[in-house]
Amino acid sequence: MSDSKEVQQALRRELHRGRFLSIKHLPRQVTEEDVRELLSDVDVASVQLVTSASGASAAQVILSAPEILDAWDPDRVFLMRGQRIPVKPSPQLMLLCVANLAPGLPEEQLHATLETFGPLVRCFQMRCAATGAPKRYAVAEFALYEHCLRARKALIERGATCDVLDLSLQTLDALHSKCMLVENLPENFRDLSRLRQVFSPVTSPPYCQLCLTGPRNWGLVEFHSWQDAEATWLAVDGAELNGCPLKVSFCPPGVRAINLFLQRQEEARSAGGLLPDPPSPLVYRQMQNLAKQNPIFAKNLEAIVMTEQIKKTPPAVPPPPPKAVLASVHNLPFPPRSQLLVPAVPMFNPATWPPPLPPPEPQPPQNQSKPKSPETPQGQKRKMNHIPPSPEPSPENNYIGQHSQGIGGHYADSYFKRKRKEL
Structure with a gap:
């Protein structure tokens, strides 16, 4: 085996170090011999069976050479007692790639730098398959995925080129x-x-x-x-x-x-910068030619552009009122506090609760009936004696209609007129 192939084989061993085969949905009462027979073409180091409380069984298979997982066929079908058994490499690799490394960067320095963000499971530089020389980018896996995200954020802030790799990249060839x-x-x-x-x-x-x-x-x-x-x-x-x-x-x-x-x-x-680069003169010439050839389309395009700009423009905040306006509000003529009548609220006394009921009102004799109000035949206008009296006389000022200002002015004039008479 040449040096370059030995380098690639060493990278495969490092990539799959600590991984195993995970087997789920095994039949009941399965034994270690059954699992070894299922994986008869695989060099198995040990088998650990796990049985849940419901009786379902699973197994973790430790391999003598974990690098064989680099060529594992994910579509391979395994059958046991006529039942299809899923067998997959585990755990799934969650790798961080750091690219654009300095030429000649030692592996120890790279490892020490990344280890400041958390414990590492594996870390190595990718190397050429033809020469074995470093390709100036590395992959690393942290013990916790949160440490991987922390390292990515910190390295990007320092200007490094790095990203979390897709979970589909689970082989050495996929990392090239x-x-x-x-x-x-x-x-x-x-x-x-x-x-x-x-x-x-x-x-x-x-x-x-x-x-x-x-x-x-x-x-x-x-x-x-x-x-x-x-x-x-x-x-x-x-x-x-x-x-x-x-x-x-x-x-x-x-x-x-x-x-x-x-x-x-x-x-x-x-x-x-904050603003994008302005369009080149070629764009303006193209828009002018478009307006000449198809003016209706050019107008529609201009309307679309203006609409998008209005959507992106933040709403204008109205300016605060001038100080003179605020001062005039405080100087408005309000009635004196003594003229504002507030009804007294009786205090609650537990000793007098519940309050005494008022005496019943005298009921009219059974043979007497209440006087009926005069009725107006349907289709005719009301006569003067049919119109009920107003609850209070109308004020002297002119108030037209039943809008809020007219009613408010009506009540205000009545109130102040009555107070002047009382004084």
Whole structure:
């Protein structure tokens, strides 16, 4: 076995160290021999059976060589006594990837840095399958998932490139990245075909994109396989473009280049300033041509844009009233406190509770009936003697209608007129 293959095998052992096979839904009264017979083609070190209170059984199988889990077929079917038994590697890997590491970074320094956020289960740098050289990005797993999130947040705040990997990445091959970040491009570099040509010594990349947002341009290149990406990285490492040495680094695995491009573009735009860059003159010329060719569509587009801007604009806060207005409110002529009559509320006394009932009112004799009010025949207007008297005479001022101001003024005039007579 060559040195590079030995390096890859060592990474597999480290990746699957401490993992085992989890078997669930076993039949009743199953034995260790039954489990070993089920996994007859697997080198089993030990079997631990677990029986729940309901009688259901499960098993944890420790393997002599856990690295065989790197080639485990998740669709393989296991049958015991005619029943399908699920067998899966466990526990599931929850890895953090730290990319764009400095060349020649020692493993001990990387381990010590990440261990400040919590105990580590495993930590190693990814290495080339062809040469065994470090690929300048590492994967790590923490004992607690909360420590993984804490490390990610802290490293991003320090400017590092890191992310939590997808749970589908459970093998060493899946941890090899197919996407590369290209930095240190020449100033005002716009030639996308030239960039694609530089990254085509092995095969032409299916995805190649330049980002022109931010103080320095950068690009992303993605290949169909991690083998093509690795061979290209070895070929262009240290290459120059228009006299500028390119800086090429692997992106975290499992993420498509288009998603990384949009994410980094938004981050660069946010870091550039509070306001977005104004549209280029080409956009204005295109809008003018559109208005000439299809004015109705241009008006509708303008209305949509204005509506979106109004939605994003925060509502204006009305200014506070001037001090003169506030002072005039305090100087309004209110009636004296002595003129405001407040009915007295009797105090509650438990000794006098309940209060005495009032004497009953005298009832009229049975043979006497109450006088009936005059009735007006249907369809005719009321006569003067049919109109009931007003509860109180109308005030002298002119009040028209039964709106709130008229009724309020009516009662106010009546109240103050009666008080003047009492005085």
